[in-house]
Amino acid sequence: MKKWLDISQPLEQGIAVWPGDTPFTYKVSWSKEESGSVNVGQIQMSTHTGTHIDAPFHFDNKGKKVIELDLDLYIGMARVVHLPTPTAIGIKELSHLDLKGVSRLLIRTDAWKNRKVFPSTIPPIEPGLASFLASKGVRLIGLDLPSVDPIDSKELLAHHELTEHGIHILEGLILENIPPGDYELAALPLPLAEADGSPVRAVIRKAEDDVQRRTD
Numbered sequence: 001m002k003k004w005l006d007i008s009q010p011l012e013q014g015i016a017v018w019p020g021d022t023p024f025t026y027k028v029s030w031s032k033e034e035s036g037s038v039n040v041g042q043i044q045m046s047t048h049t050g051t052h053i054d055a056p057f058h059f060d061n062k063g064k065k066v067i068e069l070d071l072d073l074y075i076g077m078a079r080v081v082h083l084p085t086p087t088a089i090g091i092k093e094l095s096h097l098d099l100k101g102v103s104r105l106l107i108r109t110d111a112w113k114n115r116k117v118f119p120s121t122i123p124p125i126e127p128g129l130a131s132f133l134a135s136k137g138v139r140l141i142g143l144d145l146p147s148v149d150p151i152d153s154k155e156l157l158a159h160h161e162l163t164e165h166g167i168h169i170l171e172g173l174i175l176e177n178i179p180p181g182d183y184e185l186a187a188l189p190l191p192l193a194e195a196d197g198s199p200v201r202a203v204i205r206k207a208e209d210d211v212q213r214r215t216d
């Protein structure tokens with residue numbers, strides 16, 4: 001059996017967050033010396049830190065919250081594709097690929113080069129791609145970028161369009177050194193009852209063979 005590979009950003013002090021958003025902190029709030037028995041930690045973070053999923057409630061007040069999302073979206077076969085530093089991610093960029101039977105699509109762009117700094121521009125998902133991917137059966141899209149929309153977007157067109165087509169969003173993956181191909185994916189959100197997003201521990205494992213495999 002192949003080994004699981006971690007494709008998540010380590011959650012540590014100084015991790016790059018959305019400009020103005022809550023910085024990530026972890027501290028021992030009750031130390032072993034104080035408690036007499038255990039260290040007890042405390043985390044403060046934005047739900048959009050590092051490798052995370054968006055719930056529709058992030059951009060739609062009536063949208064689903066994290067705990068309501070279908071777990072099957074986040075565990076199962078996934079296809080990794082490599083689009084080296086595209087300016088945008090549209091039908092043109094993906095049309096050469098055979099996406100038949102692909103329900104989870106992870107796009108490696110290598111466009112977020114310096115992970116210590118939040119990027120000022122990223123290649124966004126173009127209008128029309130959501131309906132193209134939905135027609136192929138894609139239900140989850142994952143990227144090595146902090147958003148599917150331009151950083152300065154307020155309308156979040158791609159977020160809305162993907163959601164309207166039943167495609168869920170996984171952001172902030174680390175896919176450098178991951179060759180294109182078919183993998184098993186697990187990237188479960190936490191059971192956050194009220195939340196608009198959740199950090200995930202995203203892992204992949206090479207499929208035994210790339211062809212003729214169940215894709216659900």
Ligand SMILES: N[C@@H](CC(=O)c1ccccc1NC=O)C(=O)O
Pocket residue numbers: 018020021046048054058146147148153154156171
């Ligand atoms: N849509 C982005 C997050 C986002 O837009 C955001 C995250 C934290 C603080 C502010 C944000 N957007 C502000 O316009 C995402 O899904 O990660």
Ligand SMILES: [Zn+2]
Pocket residue numbers: 047048052053054146171197
């Ligand atoms: Zn997000």
Ligand SMILES: [Zn+2]
Pocket residue numbers: 054146147148159169171
């Ligand atoms: Zn997002």
